[in-house]
Amino acid sequence: MSVVKELIRIEADGSLSFGDYTLDTKSKLQDFEYNGDLYKVKTFKEITKFEKNGMFVYESVEGTAVNNFVASEAGVEFSVEGANDAQITLELEAEKEYKVIIDDINAGKVKTNLGGKLAFSVELGEGKSSKVKVVKAN
Numbered sequence: 218m219s220v221v222k223e224l225i226r227i228e229a230d231g232s233l234s235f236g237d238y239t240l241d242t243k244s245k246l247q248d249f250e251y252n253g254d255l256y257k258v259k260t261f262k263e264i265t266k267f268e269k270n271g272m273f274v275y276e277s278v279e280g281t282a283v284n285n286f287v288a289s290e291a292g293v294e295f296s297v298e299g300a301n302d303a304q305i306t307l308e309l310e311a312e313k314e315y316k317v318i319i320d321d322i323n324a325g326k327v328k329t330n331l332g333g334k335l336a337f338s339v340e341l342g343e344g345k346s347s348k349v350k351v352v353k354a355n
Contacts, residue, residue: 228284273320282298314353318352
């Protein structure tokens with residue numbers, strides 16, 4: 218896994234990859250069209266933000282590189298890499314309970330707030346990536 222030098226790209230499997238935590242200054246790419254939707258990414262070492270059609274999707278503090286991001290009705294899945302630990306916030310369905318799985322370890326259940334925001338931390342470090350899966354809890 219590596220940073221996304223073009224800031225956002227479509228992978229062969231149809232997933233999206235975005236973010237470059239190695240940048241010292243903010244960079245952004247907007248109006249990236251994919252499947253009829255417009256995406257925007259803002260990224261650098263301190264933060265990575267990702268939007269779809271002007272709506273919040275993903276944010277990390279510190280900056281990260283996200284690979285193979287897939288969102289569905291059931292939740293989201295992606296791999297994340299960063300120079301340091303990151304606090305990640307996702308926009309999901311409001312007031313629903315989700316199970317957070319990091320590197321195949323159940324990190325627990327979290328309920329989204331009224332706005333649908335769900336936040337969790339991931340332990341990262343240079344050259345280390347984590348696989349994240351957030352799914353609706355039964």
